[in-house]
Amino acid sequence: MSLQKTQSMIQAKNIGKRYGNDVILERVNVNVEEGEFITLVGASGCGKSTFLKMILGIETATDGELLLDGKTIPDEPGSDRGIVFQQYSVFPHMTVLENVIAAKGFQKSSITGYLFGKERKVAKAEASDMLEQVGLGHALGRYPHELSGGMKQRLAIAQALICKPRILLLDEPFGALDPGIRADMHALVLDLWRKHKLTVFMVTHDLKEGFYLGSRLWVFDKVRHDPHSPNAYGASITYDLPVGQTSAPLYEEIDNRIRPIPDISIDAQSATPENLS
Structure with a gap:
């Protein structure tokens, strides 16, 4: 007797998102099982928060399908998906x-x-x-x-x-907090994740935070580049890694992609008397 394969909770099938001529995301293909804790990292503007908003239901994909339990995610928020932003949404x-x-x-x-x-x-x-x-x-x-x-x-x-909610979405929730307070919040979120059996997606600019929290890390980055039209291509998930199993060289490579080191030679060439006047 063959075992029936269980369906993933979240399925992204060739997801693309653009605003006019600006391409934000392209070719995003990924599955998420219930109970996973995913951290999303990448350079500013690479579509991490946009993907989060698609799961919430306040953004829709331009191309492809985003499914929850095999059905298209409703184009409005629901009680099954809760979100916490960096800016406090309190009364x-x-x-x-x-x-x-x-x-x-x-x-x-x-x-x-x-x-x-x-x-x-x-x-x-x-x-x-x-x-x-x-x-x-x-x-x-x-x-x-x-x-x-x-x-x-x-x-x-x-x-x-x-x-x-079944799904908790965190959009840079600890970015404005001091390091000591952030450590306390990390412990809290991990405890709540386990206690409430949540599926968590968390956007962060802190790569160390991304590798510390949860069970899986996604890196959003552009595979294709056009120097004459920087918004012609969108980002996709270039790394999908289990937390805690990443070598130091790979960590440094990802960190450099997220926070590129300025090219000092180019900066020096541009610092001509004409440019400084």
Whole structure:
């Protein structure tokens, strides 16, 4: 008896994305299994966040197919996909607890985010538990302006997880945080990933962070280049690596692709008296 092959949770089939004549992504082919933690790295503007937004449903592919459980991803966000941005998406006039309850309310299609009666009581209990999990159990009555950057990001994560998503999307969530706070956030996200059995996609500009977190790292880069038309070709996934199994030379090669070293000779040639005047 032959075993039936299980279908991947996410399937990208020859994905392409362009805006007018500017090509952002091309020939992206990749499968993701449920429960994986993918980090996405690459130079600025190479389409990492665009790919994340496609999974969220606020961007659609120009070419190819992006499937969730074998079906085209809806062209709008859903409660099965939560997202956390670098900029905090919190309501300044609400307390920490009220912010998370409101996130639950919006899931119920409430225009205002307010819940009443039994629904609010249940949501309050769930929100309190979630805030405890992210380390904000002591700050339920505080307002966002009373929180540090790390605390605001914990709040944003609680808002995303209260809706019990299967997929958590993180778009450079720790870029503005100090190194010590980032280390705490890394531990938190890894703990929540395992505890809630999430499938995580995280964009980062920090290659060390990308290789430290999760289980798999993608490098977005352009394979084809046209010096006369830099936006004629898009990026694709040039490396798809298991975390923790990368040699030092390969790490340095990827790092140089993401953060190219300036050509000093070219800079020196351009620094002529005419150019400096």
